[in-house]
Amino acid sequence: MAAAYGQNAKGRLLDDYLGPRLGPVVMPVYLECIRRALPVFTITDIDDIQGRIVACERLLLPFSDDGAITTIIESLKMISADGHFEITNLMRGNANLPRPKLRAVIEGDLIHRMPGRAGVVDVIEFE
DSSP: OHHHHTSOOTTSOHHHHHHHHHHHHHHHHHHHHHHHTSOEEEEEEEEOTTSOEEEEEEEEEEEEETTEEEEEEEEEEEEETTSOOOOTTTTTSSSSOOEEEEEEEEESOOSOOOTTOOOEEEEOOOO
């Protein structure tokens, strides 16, 4: 994350780390994860400094202590159809903001099921 965002987040609040430009794009995903107390998966496109489209896949996993969310573990994966891209300052390095492509809350019982009976994925619109 530090390479993609151009700085280390250690010891900083997430909204301060993201700043006023990226905060409105990224924070609603975290807030929805907390509000629903469920995992959230997103895909967002961003252009690297060479103009290549990079898909940023983010999975947020909320953890609670007595019902209140206390921790969110994030898995972040950057993927390019070209097979390569420039990660340095990817999220802050150009004038274009990240473009959300998919935002989904993973709901339901995620235990093993028979084929064709998967858990429910709720594709949502964020405010």
